[in-house]
Amino acid sequence: PTPGKEVKGAGGQGCQICGDTVGVSASGDVFVACNECAFPVCRPCYEYERKDGVKCCPQCKTRYKRLKGSPRVPGDEEEEDVDDLDNEFNYKQGNGKGPEWQLRGQGEDIDLSSSSRHEPHHRIPRLTSGQQISGEIPDASPDRHSIRSPTSSYVDPSVPVPVRIVDPSKDLNSYGLNSVDWKERVESWRVKQDKNMMQVTNKYPDARGGGGDMEGTGSNGEDMQMVDDARLPLSRIVPIPANQLNLYRIVIILRLIILCFFFQYRVTHPVRDAYGLWLVSVICEIWFALSWLLDQFPKWYPINRETYLDRLALRYDREGEPSQLCPIDIFVSTVDPLKEPPLITANTVLSILAVDYPVDKVSCYVSDDGSAMLTFESLSETAEFARKWVPFCKKHNIEPRAPEFYFQQKIDYLKDKIQPSFVKERRAMKREYEEFKIRINALVAKAQKVPEEGWTMADGTAWPGNNPRDHPGMIQVFLGHSGGLDTDGNELPRLVYVSREKRPGFQHHKKAGAMNALIRVSAVLTNGAYLLNVDCDHYFNSSKALREAMCFMMDPALGRKTCYVQFPQRFDGIDLHDRYANRNIVFFDINMKGLDGIQGPMYVGTGCCFNRQALYGYDPVLTEADLEPNIVVKSCCGGRKKKSKSYMDNKNRMMKRTESSAPIFNMDDIEEGIEGYEDERSMLMSQKRLEKRFGQSPIFTASTFMTQGGIPPSTNPASLLKEAIHVISCGYEDKTEWGKEIGWIYGSVTEDILTGFKMHARGWISIYCMPPRPCFKGSAPINLSDRLNQVLRWALGSVEILFSRHCPIWYNYGGRLKLLERVAYINTIVYPITSLPLIAYCVLPAICLLTNKFIIPEISNYAGMFFILMFASIFATGILELRWSGVGIEDWWRNEQFWVIGGTSAHLFAVFQGLLKVLAGIDTNFTVTSKANDEDGDFAELYVFKWTSLLIPPTTVLVINLVGMVAGISYAINSGYQSWGPLFGKLFFSIWVILHLYPFLKGLMGKQNRTPTIVIVWSILLASIFSLLWVKIDPFISDTQKAVAMGQCGVNC
Template sequence: MAPLLHTHQIHPRATLNRLHFLLYSLSLLLLLHHHTTTPSSFLLLLADVFLGFMWLLSQGYRWRPVRRWEFPEHLSKVTDSKDLPALDVFICTADPYKEPPVGVASTALSALAFDYPSDRLSVYVSDDGGSDLTLFAFFEAAKFARCWLPFCRQNGVMERSPEAYFQSGGCDAEAEEMKVMFESLKERVDCAMEKGYVDLNLVNSPEEKEIFKTWKNFTRNDHPSVIQVLLESKKDKDITGHPLPNMIYISREKCPTSPHNFKAGALNALLRVSETMTNAPLILTLDCDMCSNDPNAPQRALCYFLDKDFSPNLSFVQFPQRYIGINKNDIYSGEFRRVFILGEQGLDGLQGPNYVGTGSFFSRRSLYSSPPVTMPSSDEFKVQSCLLSSELVLLKAHEAASSEYEHGRKEWGSQIGFRYGSLVEDYYTGYRLHCQGWRSVFCNPDRPAFLGEAPKSLVDALSQGKRWFVGLYQVCFSRYCPLLYGSRKISLLAGFCYMYYAAWGCWCIPLIIYGLLPQLALFYGKSLFPKASDPWFFLYAYLFLSTYVQDLIEFMEVGGLIQRWWSEQRMWLIKGITSSTFATLDFILSQIGCSAPGFNLTSKVKKEEENKLYENGKFVFSTASPFFVSMGTIAIVNVISFIFGFIKAVLRVGGLDEMLIQLLLSGFIVTNSWPIYEAMFTRKDGGKMPESVTKASILLSTILFCLGNFYFT
């Protein structure tokens, strides 16, 4: 009998989810019936239809969630370590000032230090900014790797990112020596960063000096291809004489006349260049800040790829995104547990989790074709034997990195490689691969395989959400709409899952309606919901409470805390009225041929103070952003409506009975908006709301109350 490499189990909550689905479906039908038999606002009906539609789509994730376990200790019974398939690691960076080169280098070093045969491991770094600063950091990292890799191997280090390891403290004498070396590396790179270029005095090697001399006329969007073999396994050894893995720096050619297709284009350039150099059958994609936290992560992925009964149609193994440095209550909801764990477990029970852009081990062949009927030949798993730095190999690599390579090769980005056509190239690529018949697997070990950094700025978090929503709209309203195309190509439930994400931006419709209309009606004494004494009241109570209770239970099942769950639902509300709203407007304007008005976001608080406020659990509103105007407007409308509505309800006979739902709704939003009120009216630190934003919010609130007066009286 073949050794067991992995097993799985349908999550016990699947049965409860299905029972809840039946009860909730009946309740929704009753709600719609109530709308048709009683006079109600059309806008409330519209909001309820949208909420019901999004709830229905979300049931795809809840129908058959799966948990998996791997047994990497059994791999030795399947294959010898020297016969493991080669692995190419892709790391993408684009801006040395937004993505510090030392951090990117730490990510690369953590991948170089995998417990994997060095002659079968290659790390490719794509620098889409074409920055000499990034290349300089990697020249330094290549030198440091000669000491760092044997140190990790001999001491059983698990955190193999030097930045993460040295920040954890507790260094012995040998570790202190390594730390001094790493600090020297950082100082040299920081010195170049301060100057804005690589001073040749910082470079010792004549060969390196010649390379940096060519950099003077390079710009971010106009430069030739640069391919530099920094480490080559066949030639380079560490200080113990052990061969080092390959490490290759790539900056693809860019010119203003050729589209570069953002990160998907960079990944496809890596795909082609690596094919000419190492051509490993397995590919790991990593974000530049997503460091390895488990040197045995590749072995966990191999538990699926080396299962001959499982692997013929397996495209990728997806690890969850996990984060470090998040504050106690995760005030900006940076963990994304619902997306990266709950959602992936749900999809894993259907055709497999979606690709989330990092922590993904791909079968190279899945990026070129549809699933084969039979297993590929063993020749696919052979590593090329020629030197990477040979003239012939580099010539082919430069051709593959050319900006004109895809001219006349329209299959790139549509049928081959990472897919173009959406700002969320990861979501779109995973979705299209599933539509082709490939499947995927979610691997979620107890020890996080990879750790990254979540946004610690509210503006950054909201801007990131806006970009995602625009990209998801691009898929939602394309010929590959998940509800229409995906449901036919994959399955109905998987189509629901992908459509749920694609329609994420639509949350702004019900959230804005429920965030303003009942409150304005409350202010003017107009009841929109059943009385508390009416049996229909309990229907609304059940719909609200059961949704939130289920949400809380799921969140805590995957290791979440109640405080963090509260932060997550608050950020869902905030993003619905900010990121989602502006993304919807941007997408509509782009579809009618108008350019969306941009806005420059310049924080007025120093980074050190912003980080300190974040660590203390304080929101930072120091930027004069339109996001904050919409938040402030809804917060002001709700608190004024709640105060005046409560007074009127108490003074009027039967008022509380008639207005209870609207009072509870306003009170709920006021509670969620407390950090906004503090930032507007009581805080004196650098994270307070700019006066211009507060004034704009008050003005818009006044306009809304005037419109409410016209509408309700």
């Protein structure tokens, strides 16, 4: 649908099907048939389409929902709320003595359909707040041509009033519609609507994120058009076409059935002369099947989403009025400027400062966890360059707003640019940026050699962060209210440098600790209602990224229960064929879409906008509908027509449930009168409980009650900086719940998974936002060794969670975490264990070739059918998955290849390192992945060889399979043609392994097509030892066969 579809408030818009006027409902609203896109359709056409047509909106193809007063049609959802069943089934529920709904003998039928449209519970209330106003004509509906008699006498309001049908060909004066009496009543009704609209504005100030007049109440009383547009949702779910999704689900079920028959055959048909091989293969296959189930079922209900930025602007950011958009604090984290080049960080910061959002609502916090003077100085240079760059971006509306990547684009930069000065200004700006790069690179060159006495600042004093493990907290505000203006005289967003205090003997919790320090310091200084964190190498590729997130966060239906909006990661600088699956397309475009249809995607560490209240550990505000069983249970079991007693008891228990680890108060408690909270909160909870939860900072504690952001009014601005230094001190978190229940959660190197899991366990939902233009882009390690080390870190984090108290296998049962969401989290933490059966299964083909055995007995045609169906179902599932997701076949194949490469290397190491950490307490120190610029040519880093022990296991698997293939072919040549048939199956098995490891083989050879000597020596040595031992031991030959072979067979042979 076209965003921003306008709806005329007077009801004069034409129906796009028949051309008649759409008309208005009884409450004065424009009749809207489709709540998703507001495509103009009159009620007669709506009723016809539902009864005899395609039952869908002509524009967005969403199935029409039944509006109140409309007759049901097959396929309507079951409704459990109070409905107009009396009108629908033509009876009165009271004493049963109501009048008939058809007046017989008058020659005409009465229209029973109410013209008021059904509004979901989450929509903004009507202007009448659901109460009828005296003088209002609720049944006057031009689209149905029916009216009540204006002179009707008093009737019991509980008894339906007969409605007369209006003949459009007759003069309306005969019905009293154009009489003076009628016009006066309509004018009176409009006046009261305006008054009621003002009441709604005062009653629901939070609908605009903090207050202000509601749209449509301008100086001249604007048309209802603005009001209706402002009521429309800020986003909508775009379902996957049913013909694609249903076929996909059917194939999944068929594959599950085939899998059962397959294992029934495998278990009941062992290989007698190779029992060990058969047993190992069956165990591996069972684990693979379990792994597939954990990965597959969370993708049962994938969805897409669509945002409406124009509706967001109409509701919260109208031109000529103060913006009502909520303030946002943006976090950028960096550690080592030599591995995370300052120029990349500077581009990320510049893209943030130039974002399309009110400047007084944006604050950027850069966390320097390495306390490097290079980061501080480069940020100072960035702030100066931003005074020129930001106005240039906003004047010419360029994308992206990171200068390095903007000037790299090989596109027609004159397209859609109408200002004649653009070319001249662009050339001048590019020259300015080149000079800026020279200054940054000079700082980097200077930082290569550290002085013996340490760094000194411009005033001659020693840099406080010379010792990165022992230094005080540092905060510097570069831009903002008092930081100067840009070249056009406009204010810039606030830019703050933060380096938290570090002292020996304190646990600092790596990135999670740095992010929690940013939460507190930002709450003291600016206290944005929402937080967005990005890595230093992930720049804003779209200047409207914050508005995209606000379409969900500030939506009245979603905002109160959404903990974060996650954007997909997209990358620059990756080779054309994505050799090592750096783009991770399958995960971001398939798995994450599937989770979005359940309880929401996982938090992946960057490109994520948080609700600050969710990070504080508060529970969400849930409706009864949110406590219903999830869509999978509904689709399997069907809708309920009655609410059972057990269901009601369970719902009440869920509504009242409070865990011992849950917050000490909920969001509902906060929203009951923020004014005067100082007195009320002191009555509700003691100061000690607050200090135990949030720490000893009265200013920070007070800020936690400001749900819409902003500094508490009682705060003294002069004391903020001192308090900000206090909340980033190394001992602030002692004996508090930071890292346990609030903020980023400690306990794993993958703190992102733990943090998102804790929020989902409390009942929050998350949203996956995938606009057509990627909102964020970053860099990825394209070198093989760097990529494997990155995967090792992720896998080790999963193993740490597996052996922690937060393991999703047993954590928080009976809570608000949905079943399939739990399954997805279980899959996320157990996948490294798959490396054990995987490496065994990859070695099996070589063993079969070396010993002339096989894992499968001779099979009949009937048994062969199971194998054919098994492979067919695997491919069918993959093809249908690619069909609904839009992922390419090459991306899918690269993902499959790297699953084997990572499983035989990084995941295997992660399992053993995780066990050592849990059982022996041996910790592993990780270095930051290098994000150096590719200055030596396109993809030069791709061919650089870096030694790591992670390369040995997959290289060994490769060599063993190559040796096995040679041995198998040699045996077949010596044995004659009879042995060639069985050989093909074994060779196919071995070639399949080698094809999966082919990108790894290319990475070993590098650009010169030669593998480093050390890798070859180690791998051949291990492979030779393994092969010789196997041939010598030959464990699958029985004692009788050995005796025959040695000529020692006796009478008992």
